[in-house]
Amino acid sequence: MRRMVYLDNAATTFPKPGEVYEFMNSFYQTCGASPGRAGHAMTLETEEVVFQTRQMLCEMFNGVDPERLTFSYNATDSLNIIIDGMLSEGDHVITSCLEHNSVLRPLYHKEKDGIIEVTYVPFDRSGYIDPKAIKSSIRGNTKMVILNHASNVLGTVQPAAEVGKLCREAGIYFALDASQTAGIIRIDIQEMNIDLLAFTGHKSLLGPTGIGGSYVAENVPIRATRFGGTGVRSAQRTHLDEFPYRLEYGTLNTLGVAGLNAAQKWIRSRGMLELHRQEMRLWSMLKEGLSAIEGVSLLCADAPENHTAVLSFTINRWKSGDVGTILSAHYRIACRTGLQCAPLVHERIGTDKAGGAVRFSLGPFNTEEDISKAVEAVRKIAALEKR
Ligand SMILES: Cc1ncc(COP(=O)(O)O)c(C=O)c1O
Missing domain, CATH: 3.90.1150.10 (Aspartate Aminotransferase, domain 1)
Incomplete structure (x- = not known):
């Protein structure tokens, strides 16, 4: 063909880079055990790959604590986790007309059910939002701004640092959808005042499908909205509060993490x-x-x-x-x-x-x-x- x-x-x-296919293959054939579930050598090896990947991604985004870098299925999964875990009845959210349905639909469902109010700021003729429009949309009950870092239709990279700064000054949370930028455009969680970052593994991070995640900064009061096995402290009735467990539930997609691990090394080398x-x-x-x-x-x-x-x-x-x-x-x-x-x-x-x-x-x-x-x-x- x-x-x-x-x-x-x-x-x-x-x-994907050849190294990604090769490492996924060898990883799954030699150490694909479930991490954090037992103390045997194979789980420890898998855990090492998972932790190293958290570390590399945390470093790429200039996060502070690798344990706050949590894995999910994709950006859609993480954006739902962020939206559900951050918003409560009566909250107002500011977003933009550039968003993907993975932001628009979770917000729309909450809006339709009368739980939250949403403001959609427009973009200009060149495809950029104006941070001033975000600032002037802030109200007393505004909880969070959630913004697409780069439009998947237009490719325009938004002024995230400016938006982060104004959110910090206004005392509201800033969530960034980095689906189109993670792995190819510089993201600095600390410098850009990003409170919550959602990424997907299969685009410019060059990993496989079925793996994504988020980084949640310290003091951001995100609730766990999915509960289940964490592999540790099984006698506890409720889901664990500490990271990474707070936002991870069930067996991780370790094969996906292994792909991201090899992809990170490839991106670093290039x-x-x-x-x-x-x-x-x-x-x-x-x-x-x-x-x-x-x-x-x-x-x-x-x-x-x-x-x-x-x-x-x-x-x-x-x-x-x-x-x-x-x-x-x-x-x-x-x-x-x-x-x-x-x-x-x-x-x-x-x-x-x-x-x-x-x-x-x-x-x-x-x-x-x-x-x-x-x-x-x-x-x-x-x-x-x-x-
Ligand atoms: C801007 C943006 N946000 C979110 C997503 C959702 O990513 P995923 O399908 O990997 O969850 C995409 C995917 O196209 C996207 O381009």
């Missing part, structure tokens, strides 16, 4: 900023190529300095889904079309009526040849419409 040109890395990165620079070089090539095509409109691609390697676009009168089908069937190019789980982004830009947009998103293994093929394919599709 002809190789696909894979430009759907914002959904999940593919391929350098995260270098990987981002490499992706953005290809992104600029892609931008230049697509913007020269008549009928193609790029969404919010003006500021490469605050951007991930995501580029969304529409082609005059084409439904994005049809473009995606042709790209896949005729050109063997994988992309993402439609609303990309971020309906408010498309509503605000007006692309919802045309069935959303086509999204190309790059990863560390894309090449100049991939970009040339993608530009050429879009050029041919855009020309088809004139017939």
